[in-house]
Amino acid sequence: MLRKLLLLLSLFLFVSLKAQVIIEVKDSSETTPLKNVQIFVVELDQILYTNSSGKALFSPGKISEYQLRISASGYEGKVITYKEGNLIKINLLQSHIDLHEVTLSGTTSQRQDQNPFHIESRKISELSLHAPINMGEILAKIPGVYQSSLGNGISKPVIRGMQGMRIVSLVNGLRIEGQQWGGDHGMGMAELGIGSVEVIKGPSSLLYGADALGGVIYYNDAPFASAKSYDIQLQSLFNSNTMGTVNRAILKTSGQKWRLMVAGSYANHADFKLPNKLFAKNSRFDESVLKAAFSFNAKRSVHHFRYTYNRTITGIPGHTHDSIVDFSSFQVPDQKRKYELPAQFFSNHYFSNENKWYFKNNELIALFGLTSNQLIEYDEKVTIPSLSMTLNNLLYTIKWSKKWGKHLKSVSGIQGMAQTNRNATNASDTLIPNSNTIDNGVFSTWIFEQSKWNFQGGVRYDIRSLNSLHSFNDNTSLARIYDGLNISIGSIYKSPNLLVKQAVSTGFRAPHLTELLSNGFHHGALRFEIGDINLKPERASQFDVTLEYSKEHLVFIFNPFVNYIQNYIYLQPIDSMVEGIKVFEYRQQNQVLFYGTDIGFHYHPHFAHKLHWESSFSFVNAYSGEDSSISLIPQPRLSNTLRLDLNIGKIVKFKDLALTHVFCLPQNNVAYNESQSFAYNLVDFSGTFEYVKKSRISLNVGVKNLLNQQYIDHLSRLKNISMYAPSRTFFISLQWLLNSVNN
Numbered sequence: 001m002l003r004k005l006l007l008l009l010s011l012f013l014f015v016s017l018k019a020q021v022i023i024e025v026k027d028s029s030e031t032t033p034l035k036n037v038q039i040f041v042v043e044l045d046q047i048l049y050t051n052s053s054g055k056a057l058f059s060p061g062k063i064s065e066y067q068l069r070i071s072a073s074g075y076e077g078k079v080i081t082y083k084e085g086n087l088i089k090i091n092l093l094q095s096h097i098d099l100h101e102v103t104l105s106g107t108t109s110q111r112q113d114q115n116p117f118h119i120e121s122r123k124i125s126e127l128s129l130h131a132p133i134n135m136g137e138i139l140a141k142i143p144g145v146y147q148s149s150l151g152n153g154i155s156k157p158v159i160r161g162m163q164g165m166r167i168v169s170l171v172n173g174l175r176i177e178g179q180q181w182g183g184d185h186g187m188g189m190a191e192l193g194i195g196s197v198e199v200i201k202g203p204s205s206l207l208y209g210a211d212a213l214g215g216v217i218y219y220n221d222a223p224f225a226s227a228k229s230y231d232i233q234l235q236s237l238f239n240s241n242t243m244g245t246v247n248r249a250i251l252k253t254s255g256q257k258w259r260l261m262v263a264g265s266y267a268n269h270a271d272f273k274l275p276n277k278l279f280a281k282n283s284r285f286d287e288s289v290l291k292a293a294f295s296f297n298a299k300r301s302v303h304h305f306r307y308t309y310n311r312t313i314t315g316i317p318g319h320t321h322d323s324i325v326d327f328s329s330f331q332v333p334d335q336k337r338k339y340e341l342p343a344q345f346f347s348n349h350y351f352s353n354e355n356k357w358y359f360k361n362n363e364l365i366a367l368f369g370l371t372s373n374q375l376i377e378y379d380e381k382v383t384i385p386s387l388s389m390t391l392n393n394l395l396y397t398i399k400w401s402k403k404w405g406k407h408l409k410s411v412s413g414i415q416g417m418a419q420t421n422r423n424a425t426n427a428s429d430t431l432i433p434n435s436n437t438i439d440n441g442v443f444s445t446w447i448f449e450q451s452k453w454n455f456q457g458g459v460r461y462d463i464r465s466l467n468s469l470h471s472f473n474d475n476t477s478l479a480r481i482y483d484g485l486n487i488s489i490g491s492i493y494k495s496p497n498l499l500v501k502q503a504v505s506t507g508f509r510a511p512h513l514t515e516l517l518s519n520g521f522h523h524g525a526l527r528f529e530i531g532d533i534n535l536k537p538e539r540a541s542q543f544d545v546t547l548e549y550s551k552e553h554l555v556f557i558f559n560p561f562v563n564y565i566q567n568y569i570y571l572q573p574i575d576s577m578v579e580g581i582k583v584f585e586y587r588q589q590n591q592v593l594f595y596g597t598d599i600g601f602h603y604h605p606h607f608a609h610k611l612h613w614e615s616s617f618s619f620v621n622a623y624s625g626e627d628s629s630i631s632l633i634p635q636p637r638l639s640n641t642l643r644l645d646l647n648i649g650k651i652v653k654f655k656d657l658a659l660t661h662v663f664c665l666p667q668n669n670v671a672y673n674e675s676q677s678f679a680y681n682l683v684d685f686s687g688t689f690e691y692v693k694k695s696r697i698s699l700n701v702g703v704k705n706l707l708n709q710q711y712i713d714h715l716s717r718l719k720n721i722s723m724y725a726p727s728r729t730f731f732i733s734l735q736w737l738l739n740s741v742n743n
């Protein structure tokens with residue numbers, strides 16, 4: 001009897017060990033084991049960490065192969081494929097600089113140096129060294145990306161001179177729609193739970209359909225907790241300029257086959273302070289965010305359910321109905337916090353269900369989503385809104401990936417959206433009519449990789465149906481069909497020290513209802529707008545080159561581009577006023593050429609291993625053969641950051657110091673009736689301390705606009721009322737992290 005029990009126990013242990021795979025990670029010398037290496041198993045949506053021996057246990061299921069993404073601080077990341085065996089040996093090459101994160105926004109998840117289309121991938125933590133106040137400020141740290149803001153509460157991303165409806169935003173693959181045609185409508189996206197952001201610059205219709213003419217912003221949630229563990233994260237941030245606070249809480253827990261995350265945050269800011277010690281009247285805002293995600297994996301599949309609720313109340317600085325505007329009336333001696341009219345109330349709901357099935361050499365992804373955006377604006381009356389619009393969207397994406405051998409892969413699919421816009425009957429004004437929009441697209445792209453070369457090419461066809469449901473501004477109900485065929489071709493050549501990318505891509509954007517039918521006040525944007533029902537779709541063609549030279553301690557990137565747009569739609573200020581508000585007309589240029597470059601430089605000197613010097617220069621310009629009518633072109637920008645990794649101390653560590661200098665050159669290339677902008681300098685400084693024992697406590701303190709520079713950015717919506725940006729700001733951020741990892 002005892003012999004049988006021992007035999008059964010031995011058999012059980014054999015089966016258990018066989019079902020688990022040991023991952024062993026060492027440095028390139030194969031002698032030093034690496035601790036705390038992160039291993040992300042894509043097909044299981046699972047994170048593992050190596051122990052002090054450089055080992056981690058991995059339990060594969062029924063899937064024929066697994067993709068493992070390996071990353072460790074100070075080492076070059078890797079993506080490997082596991083098919084069989086009980087031991088995986090991985091050696092990581094020491095690297096002082098690794099700019100090639102794995103991107104998710106491309107056709108397939110791959111490192112940046114394996115994708116011919118230039119994608120900027122950044123961790124939110126790296127972009128938040130100096131406590132940015134909104135997501136727009138975070139994105140503006142990326143070369144070629146800027147923000148167009150209306151105070152602190154309303155901010156929109158600008159990519160290579162384009163914004164609004166020409167930029168498509170996604171979170172975990174779900175397209176975000178939020179009345180982005182309005183200059184005074186925010187993004188509806190908060191930092192809570194976001195781990196990284198990727199930016200595709202230029203036309204991206206092949207992947208994301210109509211509208212992605214200027215680029216794509218792709219937000220990725222931070223990973224779940226590692227298997228059989230939990231994470232608790234609490235953070236509080238204080239901003240001296242707005243006397244504002246931000247409080248966040250995140251709970252993550254994971255089993256072997258399931259993962260859960262719940263989070264919440266609340267931000268509250270009073271009117272911001274100006275360099276002249278006055279305050280920007282009605283620039284206050286507060287934001288509440290709730291977030292939840294659940295994921296589980298079956299034998300051959302992974303399933304995600306995600307939900308986010310975002311509610312923002314923001315004042316509208318510079319809003320007026322006066323026929324004669326006194327700019328000084330918008331700068332007041334008292335700082336206030338409680339909202340007063342005029343004010344906007346934004347509510348956003350985002351829900352998505354993503355499902356991935358894995359077969360031999362095949363992968364099927366189906367994503368279904370629902371988004372709802374409600375915008376209510378109260379102007380003069382508390383009981384009657386001046387605007388009240390609800391935008392609902394049903395979205396789907398179905399992608400099939402197929403490996404046709406060792407070197408060839410295809411990704412094909414369909415994608416679409418059904419959108420409804422409805423105005424509340426009790427609103428006093430209507431900016432756009434009730435409408436229905438239906439998008440559908442089909443695409444296919446092929447990837448060939450061999451030795452030092454990588455080629456990608458694809459084609460996509462989109463069709464959009466746009467219908468207004470009633471007459472509007474003396475126009476009968478509108479019914480239009482727009483369609484577009486787009487291509488994308490790119491290649492990579494890679495040698496040990498040189499990376500060369502070149503890509504050609506096209507895109508199209510149908511005119512929006514506000515461009516076709518507007519005829520009235522848009523007080524939040526300080527404009528009276530007149531549309532044109534005869535506008536044609538915009539069509540873009542971009543040529544983009546990336547040259548990257550790298551050595552052990554140095555990386556240099558040169559990324560010039562040319563974007564040729566036909567039928568470019570723009571707002572032209574005319575020499576007319578209505579009740580003290582400037583009149584703008586939507587017009588169309590036959591052809592416009594956007595051109596420019598992003599230059600990046602990262603140096604990690606051998607003689608000072610703790611020092612990092614990151615520098616970037618971004619320049620964009622626009623040329624029209626007809627006249628100088630392209631407005632809101634960003635100022636050329638030079639940014640330098642010095643970061644010193646100290647790590648002094650044992651239990652309490654002085655972790656790092658960071659100094660950033662931004663120099664924006666003057667913008668003299670302006671449109672008719674658009675004013676020029678002066679050059680300005682900004683200096684930010686911060687330091688981080690850490691207490692590490694069973695839990696980790698981080699303290700980040702610093703100052704923004706250290707020199708108290710008086711400046712107005714060329715893209716600021718407050719430029720019309722001559723209002724400066726916020727003055728010197730001190731900040732302090734305290735974060736507590738507790739995790740329990742079951743090795």
